[in-house]
Amino acid sequence: MIPFDYQRATDADTAVAxxxxxxxxxxxxxxxxxxxxxxxxxxxxxxxxxxxxxxxDRVEPLDDGGLRIGAGVRNSDLAADPRVRVRYPxxxxxxLSGASWQLRNLATTGGNLLQRTRCEYFQDVTTPCGxxxxxxxxxxxxxxxxxxxxxxxxxRCVAVHPSDMAVALVALDAVVHVRTREGxxxxxxxxxxxxxxxxxxxxxxxxxxxxxxxxxxxxLPFAETSRYRKARDRxxxxxxxxxxxxxxxxxxxxxxxxxIALGGVAHKPWRAxxxxxxxxxxxxxxxxxxxxxxxxxADAQPxxxxxxxxxxxxxxxxxxxxxxxxxxxxDETT
Amino acid sequence: xxxxxxxxxDGTSHRLSVDTRTTLLDAVREQLGVIAPKKGCDHGQCGACxxxxxxxxxxxxxxLAVASDGANVTTSAGLASGGKLHPLHTAFLEHxxxxxxxxxxxxxxxxxxLLDEAAAGSPSVxxxxxxxxxxxxxxxxxxxxxxxxxxxxxYVKIVAAIEDVARARGL
Numbered sequence: 001m002i003p004f005d006y007q008r009a010t011d012a013d014t015a016v017a018x019x020x021x022x023x024x025x026x027x028x029x030x031x032x033x034x035x036x037x038x039x040x041x042x043x044x045x046x047x048x049x050x051x052x053x054x055x056x057d058r059v060e061p062l063d064d065g066g067l068r069i070g071a072g073v074r075n076s077d078l079a080a081d082p083r084v085r086v087r088y089p090x091x092x093x094x095x096l097s098g099a100s101w102q103l104r105n106l107a108t109t110g111g112n113l114l115q116r117t118r119c120e121y122f123q124d125v126t127t128p129c130g131x132x133x134x135x136x137x138x139x140x141x142x143x144x145x146x147x148x149x150x151x152x153x154x155x156r157c158v159a160v161h162p163s164d165m166a167v168a169l170v171a172l173d174a175v176v177h178v179r180t181r182e183g184x185x186x187x188x189x190x191x192x193x194x195x196x197x198x199x200x201x202x203x204x205x206x207x208x209x210x211x212x213x214x215x216x217x218x219x220l221p222f223a224e225t226s227r228y229r230k231a232r233d234r235x236x237x238x239x240x241x242x243x244x245x246x247x248x249x250x251x252x253x254x255x256x257x258x259x260i261a262l263g264g265v266a267h268k269p270w271r272a273x274x275x276x277x278x279x280x281x282x283x284x285x286x287x288x289x290x291x292x293x294x295x296x297x298a299d300a301q302p303x304x305x306x307x308x309x310x311x312x313x314x315x316x317x318x319x320x321x322x323x324x325x326x327x328x329x330x331d332e333t334t
Numbered sequence: 335x336x337x338x339x340x341x342x343x344d345g346t347s348h349r350l351s352v353d354t355r356t357t358l359l360d361a362v363r364e365q366l367g368v369i370a371p372k373k374g375c376d377h378g379q380c381g382a383c384x385x386x387x388x389x390x391x392x393x394x395x396x397x398l399a400v401a402s403d404g405a406n407v408t409t410s411a412g413l414a415s416g417g418k419l420h421p422l423h424t425a426f427l428e429h430x431x432x433x434x435x436x437x438x439x440x441x442x443x444x445x446x447x448l449l450d451e452a453a454a455g456s457p458s459v460x461x462x463x464x465x466x467x468x469x470x471x472x473x474x475x476x477x478x479x480x481x482x483x484x485x486x487x488x489y490v491k492i493v494a495a496i497e498d499v500a501r502a503r504g505l
Contacts, residue, residue, distance in 0.1 A: 001355045003335050003353075003354070003355065004335065004354055004355070005335055005354065006335070006337060006354045006398070006400045006401070008401075008403075028398070028401065031396055031397060031398060031401065032378055032393070032396050035357070035396045035397070035398060036377050036378060036396060038355070039376065039377065048354070048398075050401050052401070076390075076456075079456075079457070080451075080454070080455075080456040080457070082465070085457065085464050085465040086465045089464045089465060092457065092464045092465075093459060093464055096457065096458055096459035096464070097459050099481070100381065100393075100480055100481020100482075101391060101444070101447070101448070101451070101478060101481055102378075102381060102384055102391045102392050102393045102444065102481045103378055103393060103396075103481065105390045105391060105392050106392055106393070106396065106397070235477075235480075236459075236476075236477050236480035237480040237481055
């Protein structure tokens, strides 16, 4: 690990003004990803600016009935918040699906969004990787690809985004607030992360030194019937092979509204808009769910080791929506 | 680059100078000589380094000591008070909830926090109704302890030991 200076930021504008002009400066949140990257040699900053003491550590109500989540709110605190558990169970479950309790106690909302891929080759500095070193080839292509993308990948990168929380936030149409040198910006979480294209080194649309200050989750009453399901290689404490975040609104047996997002399948949390559009106005039954999931996955391009992800994603969408439809029916009869 | 910090570890306050690259784990073990927390993977994946900071369980190997300035740290050793073992220590002994013992201080700290989290009503991902109050059964304990690996495989007895203490506390 190369030596670095450490500063504890006391206000956001100064933190941004310090990091933005210095390409070797970085923000420190919970540190669960960055400190690991320091050890692995993936990150080599000369200046670390600790933003965990900025006043973005609260969950506050929005006028529309939604919630504003401070960027510094720890994952465990957000998952335990009664408002999140009642109004957005999909978000609480996604948070609780990620990492371990110890890690969630450190990990922040902003840092969770900006965590980097766990692609084995990205994390191994002895192998070429175009995400780590711009211009290098992708070692996963032709290598071990069990955990990699089936949607939206490029010849430069087949890595997937590792966050569970972000998948739920994308399904909920959450919006990220960003402080830059030019002022404040709002970016839908669905537009925050990029597909790799020619530039896998850019995970997000943010510029260097842009600081996430919070995330707004808009009111969505039918999200009280929502769920996050995650398939992984062990029962707990592992990254997703495939995950599904979904919320369902059924009236008279027909789908009035639906939200579906997938994790573990692409370079970004994947909002399944094709499936959603296919379901509006259709009967809330497994056959319709299956047709919609099949439509979403029609363009999937699995790699040699991850062909199983296509039926896994399809089956998980069907299962989660069927369970939600069952809950809706129970609610109507009670 | 050196920085002066203050750490309170198991009730004793220390002033020390740390390299900014030093983790909280290394500062506590190597500089303060408190060796209850262990270094396993050093990447936050095994839980051996788990300590309580302000009562919350955290992986001390992923925390920079310089960022922990002013922290109040409790290790498994500090959970014992006045020569008296913590109920979890006793339960681990009674259940033989270890073989080599290397992961045990992390398991104990994690379990101590688990009991507080459950008492506060915090759900886990296996809680059937995430908005409800979880009942601390074996499945809940296994999920909540999944951040602590035991290469000897003493899991069955670890869960039994924690379950005993949970019952005694009415959880």
